[in-house]
Amino acid sequence: RNPAPSPGLALPVLGHLHLFQGNPIDQLNTWRQKLGNIYTLQMGPFRCVMLNGYDLISEALLNHHESLLGRPNNFSHEEVFKYAGVISLEGRKWKEQRAFMQTTLRSLGMGRSVMAERIRIEADYLLATIDRAKGKATDISNLVNVCVTNVICGVTFSKRFNQEDKSIIYWIGFVRRLFQLLGSSAAINFFPVLKYLPGDRFNYRELKSIIGQMRATVLEWTEKDKRVINESDESFCDFVQAFLTEMARKKSQGVTDTSMDEANLLSSVLNLFNAGTETVTNTVVFAVLYMINFPEIQEKLYQEIKDVVGTDRAPEMSDKPKLKFLSAFIMETQRFARVIPLGLDRLATSDINLGGYTITKGTSVMVNLDSVLTDEKVWGDPGVFRPERFLNDDGSLMARKEWMPFSIGKKNCVGEGLATMELFIFISALVQKFEFLPETEGQVPTMEPDVGFSRAAKPFSISL
Numbered sequence: 001r002n003p004a005p006s007p008g009l010a011l012p013v014l015g016h017l018h019l020f021q022g023n024p025i026d027q028l029n030t031w032r033q034k035l036g037n038i039y040t041l042q043m044g045p046f047r048c049v050m051l052n053g054y055d056l057i058s059e060a061l062l063n064h065h066e067s068l069l070g071r072p073n074n075f076s077h078e079e080v081f082k083y084a085g086v087i088s089l090e091g092r093k094w095k096e097q098r099a100f101m102q103t104t105l106r107s108l109g110m111g112r113s114v115m116a117e118r119i120r121i122e123a124d125y126l127l128a129t130i131d132r133a134k135g136k137a138t139d140i141s142n143l144v145n146v147c148v149t150n151v152i153c154g155v156t157f158s159k160r161f162n163q164e165d166k167s168i169i170y171w172i173g174f175v176r177r178l179f180q181l182l183g184s185s186a187a188i189n190f191f192p193v194l195k196y197l198p199g200d201r202f203n204y205r206e207l208k209s210i211i212g213q214m215r216a217t218v219l220e221w222t223e224k225d226k227r228v229i230n231e232s233d234e235s236f237c238d239f240v241q242a243f244l245t246e247m248a249r250k251k252s253q254g255v256t257d258t259s260m261d262e263a264n265l266l267s268s269v270l271n272l273f274n275a276g277t278e279t280v281t282n283t284v285v286f287a288v289l290y291m292i293n294f295p296e297i298q299e300k301l302y303q304e305i306k307d308v309v310g311t312d313r314a315p316e317m318s319d320k321p322k323l324k325f326l327s328a329f330i331m332e333t334q335r336f337a338r339v340i341p342l343g344l345d346r347l348a349t350s351d352i353n354l355g356g357y358t359i360t361k362g363t364s365v366m367v368n369l370d371s372v373l374t375d376e377k378v379w380g381d382p383g384v385f386r387p388e389r390f391l392n393d394d395g396s397l398m399a400r401k402e403w404m405p406f407s408i409g410k411k412n413c414v415g416e417g418l419a420t421m422e423l424f425i426f427i428s429a430l431v432q433k434f435e436f437l438p439e440t441e442g443q444v445p446t447m448e449p450d451v452g453f454s455r456a457a458k459p460f461s462i463s464l
């Protein structure tokens with residue numbers, strides 16, 4: 001047994017937590033420089049192995065996948081996700097839920113024109129709401145968020161909301177706050193006793209209240225979507241109905257050893273919202289931020305759309321292969337923004353030999369995607385925003401295996417196909433219709449992000 005090195009003294013109780021300084025992702029990358037691609041951190045009572053760099057991460061996620069199907073037994077999985085739904089399940093139950101979600105998203109049109117149509121409607125709506133704000137400085141993040149959330153509402157409940165509807169405004173507030181609280185309450189994962197500190201210093205009570213309200217809202221929407229399900233009925237028009245149909249089928253077949261139940265329905269629906277709205281919204285907002293910061297890139301994007309699509313009709317998915325600079329711009333936006341800098345935490349379910357070290361059963365394993373997307377050896381100048389890095393000399397798009405904002409392997413992002421369509425349709429529509437300028441001439445908004453569980457642009461306003 002040969003454990004990977006550690007960054008320094010592990011104190012009793014705290015372990016290495018006292019060594020974290022400033023932005024945690026920067027700290028993790030600094031330790032990588034010092035210790036190499038694999039190192040061990042004692043995070044309170046938990047032993048955690050950090051994996052960095054493409055070679056090591058791909059070996060872990062592609063070759064040792066079966067030994068990494070566990071989730072750590074911590075506060076987030078217990079109280080936020082209730083050990084249910086794709087994000088929190090382990091082993092065989094995860095496989096069942098994951099396969100179901102993947103197949104259902106595909107049946108509902110992920111990657112096909114019916115889904116593109118749904119997203120197109122939201123993109124048109126977005127253009128109209130931004131257009132109405134013309135003439136005043138506007139923060140577009142909520143406008144984008146409503147449209148992205150409506151895509152997931154359509155997929156899960158066949159439902160959409162108007163921009164002014166209070167339910168969606170509250171809902172977006174919940175999801176946004178949840179992401180912030182997952183960061184600020186993270187210490188409770190290591191020291192559950194912090195929950196009981198007076199004054200809610202680690203936001204435990206607020207988090208519980210938000211989770212409670214989100215679950216109640218989803219339950220209400222789900223109930224409304226229920227119809228009399230007949231297990232022989234193959235037709236369904238959304239995720240909830242597909243889930244209920246499958247539940248009924250299992251029941252009629254007498255299958256009891258299954259995770260297709262009400263608890264997993266509720267949690268998987270929540271997972272779709274939690275994983276599929278902030279991520280896409282933040283990426284679209286980052287794209288606008290980068291266009292404002294690099295007007296020459298914005299102009300080049302517009303010229304390409306004008307040449308390939310024109311201005312009389314909206315860009316369609318079938319235009320994508322010809323919109324090479326736009327595709328490279330979206331890839332560079334995702335690389336530069338890194339909205340999910342770390343993969344979801346995993347637990348080793350058996351010993352793994354990796355990079356010359358042993359990861360023992362029961363150890364938490366974290367994958368540092370940021371380390372790959374900013375690796376100097378891979379990108380040369382990772383701190384420079386340069387879409388051309390994804391183009392060959394002849395202008396064709398260059399696939400780069402180290403580009404992995406959705407992670408890789410069997411537990412990668414299940415919504416990648418949907419997110420990719422959304423990013424193309426929303427961003428191409430915005431480029432075609434508007435020229436984005438800073439709120440005050442000559443003062444571009446900062447590209448420095450807010451970093452928590454995910455990364456978001458700091459609030460900024462645009463002028464058109």
Ligand code: HEM
Nearest residue numbers: 087275276279280340343344406407411412413414415419
């Ligand atoms: C730009 C947008 C998005 C990015 C960058 C992103 C990124 C990621 C990443 C990095 C993971 C963790 C993978 C790992 O731990 O190895 C993940 C997991 C996941 N994502 Fe996404 N995601 C995005 C959009 C979406 C969308 C639109 C959906 C839903 C339709 C979605 C649903 C999920 C789910 C359910 C998981 C958990 C998968 C599992 O544990 O099996 N994501 N995503």
